Amino acid sequence: MTTPAPVSADAPTWPEEFAERYRALGYWRGETFGALLHERAAAHPDRIAVVDGERRWTYGELDRRADRLANGFAARGIGKGDRVVVQLPNVAEFFEVIFGLFRIGALPVFALPAHRETEIRYFCEFTEAVAYVIPDVVAGFDHRELAAKVQAQAPALRDVFVAGEPGPHTPLTDVARDDFVPYDEPEPSDLAFLQLSGGSTGVPKLIPRTHDDYIYSLWGSNEICGVDEDSVFLVVLPAAHNFPLSSPGSLGVLYAGGRVVLCPQPDPETAFPVIEREGVTITGLVPPLALVWTEAGPTARYDLSSLDVLLVGGAKFSEEAARRVRPALNCTLQQVFGMAEGLVNYTRLDDPVETIVATQGRPISAHDEIRVVDDNDQDLEAGQTGHLLTRGPYTIRGYWRAPEHNKRSFTEDGFYRTGDVVRMMERGHLVVEGRAKDQINRGGEKVAPEEVENVVLGHPAVHDVSVVAVPDAYLGERTCAYVILRADAEPLRPVAIKKFVREHGLAAFKVPDRVEFVDAFPQTGIGKVSKKDLRTTAAADQ
Ligand code: AMP
Ligand code: DBH
Numbered sequence: 305m306t307t308p309a310p311v312s313a314d315a316p317t318w319p320e321e322f323a324e325r326y327r328a329l330g331y332w333r334g335e336t337f338g339a340l341l342h343e344r345a346a347a348h349p350d351r352i353a354v355v356d357g358e359r360r361w362t363y364g365e366l367d368r369r370a371d372r373l374a375n376g377f378a379a380r381g382i383g384k385g386d387r388v389v390v391q392l393p394n395v396a397e398f399f400e401v402i403f404g405l406f407r408i409g410a411l412p413v414f415a416l417p418a419h420r421e422t423e424i425r426y427f428c429e430f431t432e433a434v435a436y437v438i439p440d441v442v443a444g445f446d447h448r449e450l451a452a453k454v455q456a457q458a459p460a461l462r463d464v465f466v467a468g469e470p471g472p473h474t475p476l477t478d479v480a481r482d483d484f485v486p487y488d489e490p491e492p493s494d495l496a497f498l499q500l501s502g503g504s505t506g507v508p509k510l511i512p513r514t515h516d517d518y519i520y521s522l523w524g525s526n527e528i529c530g531v532d533e534d535s536v537f538l539v540v541l542p543a544a545h546n547f548p549l550s551s552p553g554s555l556g557v558l559y560a561g562g563r564v565v566l567c568p569q570p571d572p573e574t575a576f577p578v579i580e581r582e583g584v585t586i587t588g589l590v591p592p593l594a595l596v597w598t599e600a601g602p603t604a605r606y607d608l609s610s611l612d613v614l615l616v617g618g619a620k621f622s623e624e625a626a627r628r629v630r631p632a633l634n635c636t637l638q639q640v641f642g643m644a645e646g647l648v649n650y651t652r653l654d655d656p657v658e659t660i661v662a663t664q665g666r667p668i669s670a671h672d673e674i675r676v677v678d679d680n681d682q683d684l685e686a687g688q689t690g691h692l693l694t695r696g697p698y699t700i701r702g703y704w705r706a707p708e709h710n711k712r713s714f715t716e717d718g719f720y721r722t723g724d725v726v727r728m729m730e731r732g733h734l735v736v737e738g739r740a741k742d743q744i745n746r747g748g749e750k751v752a753p754e755e756v757e758n759v760v761l762g763h764p765a766v767h768d769v770s771v772v773a774v775p776d777a778y779l780g781e782r783t784c785a786y787v788i789l790r791a792d793a794e795p796l797r798p799v800a801i802k803k804f805v806r807e808h809g810l811a812a813f814k815v816p817d818r819v820e821f822v823d824a825f826p827q828t829g830i831g832k833v834s835k836k837d838l839r840t841t842a843a844a845d846q
Contacts, residue, residue, distance in 0.1 A: 333519065387432065425453075433461055526560050608635075749813045765789050
């Protein structure tokens with residue numbers, strides 16, 4: 305078993321005075337995920353916790369399953385602080401796996417189902433993951449083949465566990481054991497998992513979250529979103545994403561003793577009958593999906609009357625679209641502006657309609673510190689538009705193993721530079737006005753241009769490339785790659801670049817939507833590529 309390095313070596317944590325304050329204020333309750341599932345299962349063993357199609361697991365069953373996996377993981381030498389990449393779609397196994405890992409203090413690394421070889425290899429190598437948990441085949445893609453390739457390149461990766469037909473790997477069902485295998489339990493202040501950042505740099509950043517801080521964001525969200533033991537939450541977005549996981553998400557609902565229902569696909573034809581059948585009361589969507597649901601709502605053949613609250617976030621939801629939610633779906637809209645790094649803002653259920661449709665909400669906590677600053681980090685007058693900096697009881701103080709990047713992404717006194725440009729309204733609500741970070745928000749799916757550029761540059765015919773956002777009515781933004789070919793290269797078609805990116809093994813949402821060949825890039829005064837001018841050209845050429 306590996307001995308984990310102290311947390312402080314991997315990521316900066318809260319200075320002791322802040323930690324003490326957050327405990328004294330009652331935000332950090334000294335709970336761990338493993339222990340809280342035990343408690344809920346003891347209090348109401350027969351209540352349903354997770355529904356996946358015909359499968360219905362009670363709290364008792366989820367708890368037993370997590371225990372059996374914890375024993376099995378421990379028996380295979382997985383222990384406290386070890387990293388395990390978890391890439392599962394919206395299936396019940398996701399919960400037994402993560403609670404099994406939480407219990408032994410091993411850290412799930414939350415990959416998304418869309419991630420492919422490049423991302424997975426990076427997560428496995430960078431985190432020195434000892435195991436990787438996958439489904440068998442999803443939408444025609446065989447995750448077992450990808451796992452075999454990655455395993456050949458990541459020396460630390462001992463095990464691949466499969467929820468389904470295992471192929472050459474180990475079936476998850478073989479891991480579970482009834483006999484107790486001793487393990488070291490985590491402390492509430494220990495890391496619980498590594499979440500992913502949408503990022504703006506060449507490689508994704510890993511976000512270290514502790515039991516204490518994340519659990520606060522859960523019960524804090526529950527209070528604001530009205531989640532209690534009668535809540536039925538539909539997981540429409542990928543379960544591992546921070547939004548459906550924690551805002552208030554599946555984990556918030558499990559904390560409250562409610563019911564989590566997994567939706568395999570996000571379209572109304574799939575989701576609406578599940579809402580009717582399970583009496584779903586609350587769910588969360590990204591703006592493009594919210595548009596599709598609002599269009600389908602009025603003529604739906606299903607009874608959606610159980611739905612009380614629709615959370616929309618991940619990208620800016622236009623005021624116009626926001627106004628349509630209640631008439632179409634007869635539920636309360638709650639805008640949510642959050643980030644896996646921490647800070648989450650919600651409009652309140654009893655806010656005036658104008659606030660609900662025209663702002664992205666205010667922070668969970670009275671102790672979320674918000675600063676809106678100019679380019680020189682000087683605080684602006686109330687109501688002015690500027691960069692959002694934040695610090696608080698559930699916002700990280702640094703990314704995992706990224707000391708250089710942390711110097712840029714955090715101020716000396718620990719504020720996270722969100723990269724978002726906001727304006728604060730009188731009662732503390734934030735309006736997202738734009739973005740300073742080099743990131744493209746494709747309907748809630750974040751694309752770091754630099755990561756895609758690095759891949760395109762590997763094409764033998766490419767001299768240079770610049771990836772920018774193009775406005776899009778449906779997704780908000782799409783991606784456009786401007787490519788300069790080598791002087792001696794044969795002409796290429798755009799599809800060749802797209803194919804190259806896909807074959808390189810990047811998630812499909814990162815493949816450029818549009819590719820334009822140019823002879824040169826517009827330049828800024830000092831000769832840098834002017835992404836601003838490229839964006840203007842891209843928008844005009846649509
Ligand atoms: P990540 O850091 O990858 O978790 O992505 C979080 C980012 O998504 C935020 O910093 C914002 O740029 C964006 N975002 C999330 N929710 C909203 C929202 N409701 N409106 C506008 N942008 C949002
Ligand atoms: O976009 C996000 O990352 C996000 C959006 C809403 C998030 O992490 C969250 C709520 O918690």
